[in-house]
Amino acid sequence: MNLPFRFARNLLLVATTVIVAAAPARAVTIPEAPAIEAKAYALLDFDSGELLAGNNPDARVEPASITKVLTTYVAFDEIRKGRLKLDDTALISEKAWRQGKDSSESRMFLTLGSRVKIEDLLRGIIIVSGNDASIALAEHLAGSEEAFADLMNAAAKKLGMTNSHFVDASGLPDPEHYTTARDLAILGRALIKEFPEYYKMYSERSFKYGIDHAQENRNGLLIKDPSVDGIKTGHTSAAGYCLLTSASRDGRRLISAVMGAQTWAYREQASLELLNWGFRFYETASLFGPAAAVGTIKVYKGAASEVQVGTLEPVRLTFPRGSKETMQVQNELSPRAIAPIAPGAVLGKATISVDGKVLKTVDLVALTEVQSGGFWRRLIDQIKLWIGF
CATH class of the missing domain: 3.40.710.10 (DD-peptidase/beta-lactamase superfamily)
Structure with missing residues (x-):
């Protein structure tokens, strides 16, 4: 396998979708809002x-x-x-x-x-x-x-x-x-x-x-x-x-x-x-937040080898009462990140659905800082990137 092909293969991994929560769909009946006589x-x-x-x-x-x-x-x-x-x-x-x-x-x-x-x-x-x-x-x-x-x-x-x-x-x-x-x-x-x-x-x-x-x-x-x-x-x-x-x-x-x-x-x-x-x-629910990472991403050229990904603040969602059990979250994470990485750097996204209807799409970000590694770490990881390791 030549080097350009391996590099292209790794780029395609960015779009990989992972379903992290799923439940059987269940119908929830919500009456229409009151008929208000106003402008x-x-x-x-x-x-x-x-x-x-x-x-x-x-x-x-x-x-x-x-x-x-x-x-x-x-x-x-x-x-x-x-x-x-x-x-x-x-x-x-x-x-x-x-x-x-x-x-x-x-x-x-x-x-x-x-x-x-x-x-x-x-x-x-x-x-x-x-x-x-x-x-x-x-x-x-x-x-x-x-x-x-x-x-x-x-x-x-x-x-x-x-x-x-x-x-x-x-x-x-x-x-x-x-x-x-x-x-x-x-x-x-x-x-x-x-x-x-x-x-x-x-x-x-x-x-x-x-x-x-x-x-x-x-x-x-x-x-x-x-x-x-x-x-x-x-x-x-x-x-x-x-x-x-x-x-x-x-x-x-x-x-x-x-x-x-x-x-x-x-x-x-x-x-x-x-x-x-x-x-x-x-009803309203809170998802993610800094204490609830949704995954980790491999880090190259960094003082640490991986970084946790999630949201820096909880994501608040409102949905029909009783439909929380049907919630699905689809995460798309980058296959890798290159240091230095600041907290809040966007490394993916999450799509949240209830009863098959998309409620919100939010950015998934680095939850912590990853500083640049030393000279040898940066050199070794650069070689790995070149060969698609």
Whole structure:
């Protein structure tokens, strides 16, 4: 056998597929998602990020005051970066004050020319949906609400909200201010995942500032269902009644976005129907992870002769309840790797299926570092590679 032929034979081994788990197929009956009377809706699993159900999930809709979730996300990100503190104070401009004055039901009752703590503004936005608080925060962070909208759109792009565009911090109607049910669910997931310490504000039921009595959180599900801990309501005559909701039950979390319902009561009913359906008929599992290698690959020219392959983080999957027994994982691993190898270097892929349907394909990577070997090791292994050993 000549050398070029042996080398080509080894390259073909890269595509070899190994089935590492298999089970007989078993039918699992899942009823259709509830029929929701709204412009659009989406139901998202928090752990996996998978869309469990949706109707027009990518259709453009007006977010109304759910916009303020992105407003607070941008503020939380500024805190994370050290450019904002909760006890900083913002000056209340005439624009912010007048917007609150003109929005009799959506205001924090800020006083013109006063200075207000950022933490209070955040609660004013989250709990009582204050338009005045939203503008004051936007102006503090970017100088103007228009400039702040640029920060909002940059954040939306980073999060993968591909069908959204924002022009203000409050959610007032505008032809160029739009989003989708899916994008809002993505935003809700990011908010909870990245800022759990601040997300707790979304479960607070009332807030008092500038008036004698406390204002109630408009998310009625916080009272109706103890598993619900957020997120935000929205309403304008054009947008209809909207609700972005998150609930956690038995270690699982789901996020729903119901957009354009006819009444505030129905948006709550519809959200609960979706959540109940998702929790009842779907489950989540964790696969792989750094402590669960799926195989080893021979290493050439390295200080070690092999490297374990898997994923650096667990892979979370959502599938119909009861179908876990039908899961199959097909691994494709490179026949060899050449040092140096960094942790995370892609050395294969895994395709995960349930009931014959592909759920996800993930990269399989080196779980540890392999440094280059000494001179003689590199020389010997180079010769082996030449002769196809």
